[in-house]
Amino acid sequence: MINFNVPPFTGKELKYMREAIEAQKICGDGQFTKKCNTWLEEKTGTKKALLTTSCTHATELAAILAQVKPGDEVIMPAFTFVSTADAFVLRGATAVFVDIRPDTMNMDETKIEAAITDKTVGIVPVHYAGIACEMDTIMDIAQKHNLWVIEDAAQGIMSTYKGKALGTIGDFGCFSFHETKNFSMGEGGALLIRDESYIEDAEIIREKGTNRSKFYRGQIDKYTWVNYGSSYLPSDMNAAYLWAQLELAEEITGDRLASWNHYRERLSPLQEQGKLVLPTIPKDCTHNAHMFYVKCKNLEERTAMISYLKEKEIMSVFHYIPLHTSPAGLKFGRFAGEDVYTTKESERLARLPLYYGLKPEQVEYICDCIEAFYA
Numbered sequence: 001m002i003n004f005n006v007p008p009f010t011g012k013e014l015k016y017m018r019e020a021i022e023a024q025k026i027c028g029d030g031q032f033t034k035k036c037n038t039w040l041e042e043k044t045g046t047k048k049a050l051l052t053t054s055c056t057h058a059t060e061l062a063a064i065l066a067q068v069k070p071g072d073e074v075i076m077p078a079f080t081f082v083s084t085a086d087a088f089v090l091r092g093a094t095a096v097f098v099d100i101r102p103d104t105m106n107m108d109e110t111k112i113e114a115a116i117t118d119k120t121v122g123i124v125p126v127h128y129a130g131i132a133c134e135m136d137t138i139m140d141i142a143q144k145h146n147l148w149v150i151e152d153a154a155q156g157i158m159s160t161y162k163g164k165a166l167g168t169i170g171d172f173g174c175f176s177f178h179e180t181k182n183f184s185m186g187e188g189g190a191l192l193i194r195d196e197s198y199i200e201d202a203e204i205i206r207e208k209g210t211n212r213s214k215f216y217r218g219q220i221d222k223y224t225w226v227n228y229g230s231s232y233l234p235s236d237m238n239a240a241y242l243w244a245q246l247e248l249a250e251e252i253t254g255d256r257l258a259s260w261n262h263y264r265e266r267l268s269p270l271q272e273q274g275k276l277v278l279p280t281i282p283k284d285c286t287h288n289a290h291m292f293y294v295k296c297k298n299l300e301e302r303t304a305m306i307s308y309l310k311e312k313e314i315m316s317v318f319h320y321i322p323l324h325t326s327p328a329g330l331k332f333g334r335f336a337g338e339d340v341y342t343t344k345e346s347e348r349l350a351r352l353p354l355y356y357g358l359k360p361e362q363v364e365y366i367c368d369c370i371e372a373f374y375a
């Protein structure tokens with residue numbers, strides 16, 4: 001059977017986790033947490049990166065830093081994972097959903113301005129499949145209307161927009177290291193902070209509202225409760241697992257890109273014949289091969305293709321149920337404008353197996369089966 005996902009494993013994870021344990025430092029901010037933070041800062045060029053317990057928590061932390069409060073409105077796509085909305089809804093805000101563009105499945109930047117009201121406080125672009133949203137336009141709109149931008153870059157590590165790393169363009173950026181993402185620590189994430197002025201508050205909120213980070217650096221002689229906060233600091237054992245992957249980030253990305261390019265090459269004849277639609281990578285964007293998807297004619301054809309592949313022992317999956325149609329979305333959000341593409345395009349999309357170590361012969365077999373399905 002070909003699984004849809006296999007969590008990334010490079011071979012050094014156990015060695016590093018053992019080192020974390022033997023250093024008798026298994027809580028957060030040990031040697032591996034620091035190595036990961038520094039790597040993220042150097043790789044992305046952000047001012048500060050802080051490992052967190054998940055991308056959901058990184059987004060929550062960003063929402064607290066942005067001082068989101070009840071009654072605020074936050075603009076985001078409805079075609080996204082629940083966490084994008086959760087982080088803001090949890091602070092009492094309303095999620096205002098705008099339509100997506102069919103080419104990248106990203107938020108349609110031309111629909112944002114019409115969704116702005118006097119309650120709007122920010123925009124949350126989601127870089128779907130690790131492919132950038134149209135950030136220049138989004139940042140211009142944010143500046144014009146005095147809004148913050150928090151990038152949901154859960155899928156976007158190692159991808160760029162006009163040479164800039166995703167997650168570093170908005171005020172804050174959030175990465176995920178869940179087991180389904182390119183690099184993993186089981187559950188985990190990171191917050192990227194663009195402006196230095198937020199670093200101290202972020203460290204405090206991440207450490208239960210205390211100034212323990214400063215204490216550990218020897219900048220103060222006792223630590224105390226200085227603000228509200230929560231517990232967003234992951235264990236150094238988890239960071240050790242992640243470190244084994246960040247060390248091999250180029251290799252993992254290269255391996256995924258090889259599978260991605262292989263899929264595209266093998267399936268483009270079907271696209272030329274008008275049978276299915278493949279992902280678009282806009283110029284100005286480089287991507288990390290987070291995901292390979294195909295878009296079938298409609299829901300019915302997608303259901304048939306996924307079950308055909310399952311019979312051939314290939315696990316392909318779909319997502320997301322658009323948030324504005326879900327029970328919580330109806331309660332905590334609203335759709336601004338018309339849902340032209342969100343529902344229609346989400347119903348056509350199927351994700352194919354893609355993970356570090358997927359073999360070329362497996363990609364061949366999957367493409368053979370898709371061709372057979374369309375024959």
Ligand SMILES: *Cc1c(COP(=O)(O)O)cnc(C)c1O
Pocket residue numbers: 053054055056057080081083084126152154155175176177178187188189
């Ligand atoms: C995976 C994902 C998240 C959540 O990440 P966690 O680390 O599991 O909290 C949020 N947004 C998007 C777009 C994702 O793909």
